[in-house]
Every structure is written in C-alpha cells, then in structure tokens.
Amino acid sequence: MDAHEALGRRTFVAGAGTALLGGGAVSGAEAAVVDGPLPDFHPALKDALTFPLAWGRSPIRDVRAWRRAARATVEEHLLVERQDGTPYAPEFSGRSRTRDCTRELVTVSLTRYERVRGVLLTPHGRGPFPAVLLLHDHGARFDIGKEKLVRPWYDDTRLASARAWADRYFSGRFVGDELARRGYVVLCLDALGWGDRGPLAYEQQQALASNFYNLGSSLAGLMAREDQRAAAFLAGLDRVDARRVAAVGFSMGAYRAWQTAALSDHVAAAASICWMTGLKEMMVPGNNTLRGQSAYYMLHPGLARHLDIPDVASIAAPRPALFFNGGLDTLFPAEGVRVAYDKLRAVWRSRHAEDRIRIKTWPELGHVFTHEMQDEVFNWLDDVL
Incomplete structure (x- = not known):
C-alpha cells in the first residue's frame, strides 16, 4: 500500500466512524481502529463519561457519606475482596546495621494467595517513629x-541495576535509605x-492481566489490595507511630500512593510524584497508556463510569x-x-483544607x-506528620 492508499484508507475509517455516530450502518469489516489503537468512535465514548459520583456532581452532599460511597465504589471495581x-x-531475616538504621528483609501475607518479601x-533510637510506605515505579524494568x-544490601547481583535506576531517576539517591x-x-x-x-x-x-480477568479477578485490583494491606501492616508495627504513616511514590508508585491514601485510613498523608491526570485528557492519540501492557496495573474496569482519576485521589481529602x-x-499531557489539579484543589477547598494540599509543576523537569x-x-513530610 502506497502513501496515497494509506491516506485514503484513513479517511475512509474516519468516515465509517462518523456514519456510526450518526446512526448509519457499516459492516463489521468496515469498522476500524485508529491512532493507538483507539476505536474510531472513541470521542463518543469519552463524551459519555460524566463521572456522576464525583464530589460536586454527585447528589450526595454530606462529605462523610460521599467518601464512604466513593470508596465503596472503587473497592467494588477492584474485583479483589478485602x-x-x-x-x-x-518473618524477618537478613538483618544488618548501618550508621543510620537497621535493615531487615520481611516476608508477609498481604493476601491469602502468596507471601511477599520486602x-x-x-532508624536508630527510641520509637515509635513516623513511617513511610514507599511504593516503587513501573519503568518497564522488572x-x-x-x-x-x-x-539491596542482600543481593549484589541487583545492586548494579539498582544504582543505574537511582542515577537515572533519583539523582543517584536511594530514596528509602535517605528517608x-x-x-x-x-x-x-x-x-x-x-x-x-x-x-x-x-x-x-496483557496476558497476565487477561488471565486475571478470566479468573474473575484483576491485576490492578490485587496491587491496590496489597498496598492497602501493606499500609495497615506498617501502621501496626510497635516501632511505628500509627498516626504518622505516609505513602510516597514516583510514577506508578505515585499512582499507588494516592490510591492507597484513598482506600486506607492508615495513611495520614501521601506524596505522589509524576502520576496524575484527567482520564479523558490522557486517552488521546500517542499517549503511552494506549499501548496497553503496563496500563493494566492501573486499570479498574468500569470505574470510569463513576469517577475520574482525580476523583479517586480526592477520597483522601482533607488529609x-x-x-x-x-x-x-x-x-x-499538560491539559x-x-x-486533575483543578479538581483536586476544589475538593480540598470544599473541606476548608487548601493548606493541606501541595501542588507543584517543575517546568524544567x-x-x-x-x-x-x-x-x-x-x-513536607516533616511538617505534616
């Protein structure tokens, strides 16, 4: 197919989608996907998303009642029970001491399905201490x-990869060690x-996510439940001040941080770096989400019929x-x-808690x-915890 034929095909595809939206009939062979791939009629799907449970749009006017309803809706769409x-x-192992802290490996059951090592x-000294549930990113590096x-003091084979990652994204720091x-x-x-x-x-x-769905469960829902449980485990440790637990993350870890704050009352504060957007503005040609794959870790099927992404994060307000x-x-995308930031500010403002939300764009980064x-x-953590 030459460039002219490709252009003609693309024009035809757009016309087929227009015919569908206008009530016309096209055969299954003519219907197509474009840009991403997105269905040609994706604008109509986006227009249908009104986020009726969002604060300010929902008929629920009592703050506590709305929070309960919104959280229950999110939990229902996780497809993984509490x-x-x-x-x-x-189980604790691998203990060692540094100048600043005691390091341990801990293996726990976050769900009934398997044990997880972390x-x-x-810190040295007398507790209880404030604590951070630190949530790692995706980065297509597994x-x-x-x-x-x-x-990783316990595994020299991973140290080179870990150092390279810290150099690439964290100015050479190991964020957990610094905390x-x-x-x-x-x-x-x-x-x-x-x-x-x-x-x-x-x-x-995608195969992993599909298999979860076929088994009546969800990959993203599992991650959400595990993070929710991890927050409760951390808050329950004798060495931790349960009133001073934060969730912190970068990229997918940022998504996990605000999601955990929305789902868990054990999280007193959340810091989310480089993961926040409106859903409609994210679902545009060329966006990374359209590739699928990693998107499944952050996809709760059907939730967008009720809440936008910042609406979920705002369940945590006014913390x-x-x-x-x-x-x-x-x-x-900047838009x-x-x-998202406008929605978040509005919710914290409605709780008379504008001073409790900090939003910043670093234009050069x-x-x-x-x-x-x-x-x-x-x-900021020192100030709010």
Whole structure:
C-alpha cells in the first residue's frame, strides 16, 4: 500500500466512524481502529463519561457519606475482596546495621494467595517513629522492584541495576535509605511481576492481566489490595507511630500512593510524584497508556463510569496530600494535569483544607524525582506528620 492508499484508507475509517455516530450502518469489516489503537468512535465514548459520583456532581452532599460511597465504589471495581482476615505472619531475616538504621528483609501475607518479601528500614533510637510506605515505579524494568528505592544490601547481583535506576531517576539517591536517615521507618515491597515476584517480560503484561480477568479477578485490583494491606501492616508495627504513616511514590508508585491514601485510613498523608491526570485528557492519540501492557496495573474496569482519576485521589481529602509533576513529562499531557489539579484543589477547598494540599509543576523537569524534589517532599513530610 502506497502513501496515497494509506491516506485514503484513513479517511475512509474516519468516515465509517462518523456514519456510526450518526446512526448509519457499516459492516463489521468496515469498522476500524485508529491512532493507538483507539476505536474510531472513541470521542463518543469519552463524551459519555460524566463521572456522576464525583464530589460536586454527585447528589450526595454530606462529605462523610460521599467518601464512604466513593470508596465503596472503587473497592467494588477492584474485583479483589478485602483481605482483612488474613494473618500477616511476618518473618524477618537478613538483618544488618548501618550508621543510620537497621535493615531487615520481611516476608508477609498481604493476601491469602502468596507471601511477599520486602525491605524494612528502622532508624536508630527510641520509637515509635513516623513511617513511610514507599511504593516503587513501573519503568518497564522488572528485575528490580523494591531495589529501585532501597539499596539491596542482600543481593549484589541487583545492586548494579539498582544504582543505574537511582542515577537515572533519583539523582543517584536511594530514596528509602535517605528517608531512614531522616528518621522514618520505611517499608518497601515488590508488586507482582517485579523483583522477587518476577521478572515479568514487558510483552507478558496483557496476558497476565487477561488471565486475571478470566479468573474473575484483576491485576490492578490485587496491587491496590496489597498496598492497602501493606499500609495497615506498617501502621501496626510497635516501632511505628500509627498516626504518622505516609505513602510516597514516583510514577506508578505515585499512582499507588494516592490510591492507597484513598482506600486506607492508615495513611495520614501521601506524596505522589509524576502520576496524575484527567482520564479523558490522557486517552488521546500517542499517549503511552494506549499501548496497553503496563496500563493494566492501573486499570479498574468500569470505574470510569463513576469517577475520574482525580476523583479517586480526592477520597483522601482533607488529609495532607502532595502532587508534583514535571512540565516536560511526555507521559501526562499538560491539559490532563491541569484538569486533575483543578479538581483536586476544589475538593480540598470544599473541606476548608487548601493548606493541606501541595501542588507543584517543575517546568524544567521531565519524568523524574530529583534530589531537589525529594528534599521538598521530605521537608513536607516533616511538617505534616
């Protein structure tokens, strides 16, 4: 097919979609997908999303009642039931001491399905201490998960990869080690597919997600439930001040941080770096989400019929929340970030808590969590916890 034929085909596809939207009939062979792939009629699908349960649009006017209803709706769409009755049965190993903290490996049951290994850092001194549930990113790099954020003292084979990741995204810092140095207990666990629970191949993600759906469950729902349970486990440790637990993450970890704050009352504050947007503004030709694959870790089927992405995050209001993004971040269109931030500000304002939400765009930065950004987050945590 030459360029002229390709252009003609593309024009025809657009016409077929227009005919459908106008009530015309086209054969199955003529219907097509474009740009991404998106269905040619995707504008109509987006127009149908009105987010009727969003605060301010929902008929529920009582704040507490809305929060209960919104959270219940999110939990229903996780497709993974609550795991509150499953004992954590923690096992600790690999203990070592540094100048700043005691490092341990901890293996726990976050669900009834399998044991999960993570790292736990505890500052020296007398507790109880404030704590951070530190949530790793996606990055299409599966051989390391928790090691992206905490130096892997227990595995030299992963250290080179971990250092390279820290250099690329975190100004050479291990964020978890720095938090422990500053007096925080830090818990960081592998999500399914990463580190000790992987490594998954990038191309296997859609098959994994599909298999979850065919088994009546959800990959994204599992991650949400595990993070919810991890927050409760961390808050329940004797060494931790249960009133001072935060969730912190970068990229997919940012998504996990605000999602966990929305689902768990154990999270007193959340800092989310480089993952926030309006859904409609994200679903545009060329956006990374349209590739599928990694998107399944952040996809709860049907939830968009009720709530936009920032609507879910706003369930955490009026607890302290921080959202940073890079102005040069190509993963999240500027309009989507603006729409989301406007919604978030409005919800915190409605709770008379504008001083509890911090939103900032770093115009010169892309998809990173630099040491300057980290220092602002750490200082903010010191203030709000």
